[in-house]
Amino acid sequence: MATSPPAEIGMRLEDIDTPALLIDLDSFERNLRRMVDSLRGLPVRLRPHAKTHKCPQIALRQIALGAVGVCCQKVSEAEALVEGGVNDVLVSNEVVGARKLDRLAALAHRAQVAVCVDDAANVDELDAAARKAGVRFDVLVEIDVGAGRCGVAPGRPALALAQRVLGRENLRFAGLQAYHGAAQHLREGSARRAAIGAAVGRVRDTVQLLADHGIGCTWVTGGGTGTYLLEAASGAYQEVQPGSYVFMDADYARNLDAPEASPRFELSLFVLTTVMSRPSVDRAVVDAGLKASSVDAGLPLVHDRPGLIYAQATDEHGILRAAPGAALPTLGEKLLLVPGHCDPTVNLYDWYVCVRAGRVEALWPITARGAVG
Numbered sequence: 001m002a003t004s005p006p007a008e009i010g011m012r013l014e015d016i017d018t019p020a021l022l023i024d025l026d027s028f029e030r031n032l033r034r035m036v037d038s039l040r041g042l043p044v045r046l047r048p049h050a051k052t053h054k055c056p057q058i059a060l061r062q063i064a065l066g067a068v069g070v071c072c073q074k075v076s077e078a079e080a081l082v083e084g085g086v087n088d089v090l091v092s093n094e095v096v097g098a099r100k101l102d103r104l105a106a107l108a109h110r111a112q113v114a115v116c117v118d119d120a121a122n123v124d125e126l127d128a129a130a131r132k133a134g135v136r137f138d139v140l141v142e143i144d145v146g147a148g149r150c151g152v153a154p155g156r157p158a159l160a161l162a163q164r165v166l167g168r169e170n171l172r173f174a175g176l177q178a179y180h181g182a183a184q185h186l187r188e189g190s191a192r193r194a195a196i197g198a199a200v201g202r203v204r205d206t207v208q209l210l211a212d213h214g215i216g217c218t219w220v221t222g223g224g225t226g227t228y229l230l231e232a233a234s235g236a237y238q239e240v241q242p243g244s245y246v247f248m249d250a251d252y253a254r255n256l257d258a259p260e261a262s263p264r265f266e267l268s269l270f271v272l273t274t275v276m277s278r279p280s281v282d283r284a285v286v287d288a289g290l291k292a293s294s295v296d297a298g299l300p301l302v303h304d305r306p307g308l309i310y311a312q313a314t315d316e317h318g319i320l321r322a323a324p325g326a327a328l329p330t331l332g333e334k335l336l337l338v339p340g341h342c343d344p345t346v347n348l349y350d351w352y353v354c355v356r357a358g359r360v361e362a363l364w365p366i367t368a369r370g371a372v373g
Helices: 025-039 056-064 075-083 098-107 120-133 156-166 181-185 189-212 228-234 342-346
Strands: 020-024 070-072 088-094 112-117 137-142 171-177 220-222 269-280 283-286 308-313 318-322 334-338 351-356 359-365
Touching: 020 025, 025 228, 025 351, 056 070, 056 075, 056 359, 070 075, 075 088, 075 098, 098 112, 098 120, 112 120, 120 137, 120 156, 120 171, 137 156, 156 171, 156 189, 171 189, 181 189, 189 220, 189 228, 269 342
Parallel strands: 020 351, 070 088, 088 112, 112 137, 137 171, 171 220
Antiparallel strands: 020 269, 269 283, 269 334, 283 318, 308 318, 351 359
């Protein structure tokens, strides 16, 4: 059951209970517009990835600005987004297991639903689930373009899988999923360009092979916040899937500028925390630890406080240290933390507290929080 929100509409920032997940609405809204502006004139659709925010209110704002729908990574995530009013979802992942497939098929009665495959047996399972539910799935063959995660090899293995999809009565071959997740966090712009250049080559070769065998492919989708302009400009992709651009995080901030790969989006997501202890002259303790901010991509940063370092996280505590010449915060003081990785940090909270000009303007439930199945 979702917890009560840690704030009320109109409340001052300093009165919000902590830890709380905050959205700076001005920066957030600029990020939404900046994404749309960056794609203007390019022959690609925008399908943002909702695994970042897990929130129908945000998805609907993205769609209102021109997105064709959203990506989700899990069936449960897609269920929450559709329940919240989103009517076009690509599950940009493989779905395996009878129970999950039945749920996916049920969802296809309520919204436009597409799904990815990288295995022949899964194609047959999808076909059976669709037949049972009386629906027809759009299916994208996922190819591994360099990330080394899911995806069949480009070229002939992808062709064989596409042919298998075409041979199933309750499935439609829709195109290719070609996402290079590992490229998003390559620090040097030249490394990102090289990785996406190789991915584009694999996409083109596969699309040409499909065409040589009479199979049209007009939906190639992929591209994340760190590289989506490279995919968009390549001519090989018809759709891009950036997600983190709405919030950004400390890890993305470590990428070196590469305007041709991604514009500079603003930090808009923060964890508000309170100094709960000042036990010694050399440390302060805040109430945001491992359960308040994901550390898979590093510890959070203390926002707008030069010299103040978030040095260690335990379950419920964060230890702050001060660099020489910097002052530690006082007991009861509230600070903003920049999460190391926005996506898993969002999954720790039930609510966004949306703030503008120092006051709470909105409270948005994170309805797909914990949706991991």
